[in-house]
Amino acid sequence: MNNLFSNIPDDLPDELLETVLDTGSVRVERIVSHGHASPESFWYDQEQHEWVVVLTGAARLRFEDDDEFVEMGPGNYVNIPAHKRHRVEWTTPEEPTVWLAVHYG
Amino acid sequence: MNNLFSNIPDDLPDELLETVLDTGSVRVERIVSHGHASPESFWYDQEQHEWVVVLTGAARLRFEDDDEFVEMGPGNYVNIPAHKRHRVEWTTPEEPTVWLAVHYG
Numbered sequence: 001m002n003n004l005f006s007n008i009p010d011d012l013p014d015e016l017l018e019t020v021l022d023t024g025s026v027r028v029e030r031i032v033s034h035g036h037a038s039p040e041s042f043w044y045d046q047e048q049h050e051w052v053v054v055l056t057g058a059a060r061l062r063f064e065d066d067d068e069f070v071e072m073g074p075g076n077y078v079n080i081p082a083h084k085r086h087r088v089e090w091t092t093p094e095e096p097t098v099w100l101a102v103h104y105g
Numbered sequence: 106m107n108n109l110f111s112n113i114p115d116d117l118p119d120e121l122l123e124t125v126l127d128t129g130s131v132r133v134e135r136i137v138s139h140g141h142a143s144p145e146s147f148w149y150d151q152e153q154h155e156w157v158v159v160l161t162g163a164a165r166l167r168f169e170d171d172d173e174f175v176e177m178g179p180g181n182y183v184n185i186p187a188h189k190r191h192r193v194e195w196t197t198p199e200e201p202t203v204w205l206a207v208h209y210g
Contacts (some may be wrong), residue, residue: 005180075110
């Protein structure tokens with residue numbers, strides 16, 4: 001894979017996670033969702049910071065501390081500090097949602 | 106700017122470079138080209154490694170050592186090691202080319 005929009009299976013029972021760059025200090029990951037959401041009551045609580053952008057599709061993130069919802073469409077990005085608890089509340093079932101995440105720190 | 110595809114001026118006399126994340130160890134940059142190319146005989150020779158993806162538009166990179174040309178369209182990415190001399194040979198005049206670059210190491 002040297003194209004973020006290629007090699008997307010038609011059938012995607014689980015989210016697809018692929019590391020495209022890993023330098024030890026920074027890891028760039030492609031994530032493909034298609035109607036997926038985080039499991040009920042599950043919150044990500046990550047050791048690393050994560051800068052993440054939606055490239056195609058649509059998604060809704062939820063942050064626990066202020067119960068904030070963030071709508072994400074193509075080009076929208078957020079920076080999620082380590083241990084800021086969050087979840088993917090929704091991704092569109094209409095098309096694949098391609099994310100690019102930069103994990104660092 | 107919290108959307109990589111927004112705030113693109115209609116008139117772009119020079120390439121637009123904006124840092125969207127800078128952690129000291131990693132810097133994420135949006136670059137917008139619109140028909141721009143590197144100056145004649147100019148080669149980038151960078152201290153840091155650069156992972157770079159084209160999100161919209163089209164571009165042609167050139168690498169000095171093997172005189173290799175790389176065509177870039179939406180989603181295509183390359184990893185350019187530090188001091189690997191390269192230049193932007195061409196970007197399409199038809200539409201803005203939006204790049205996302207991760208500088209590291």
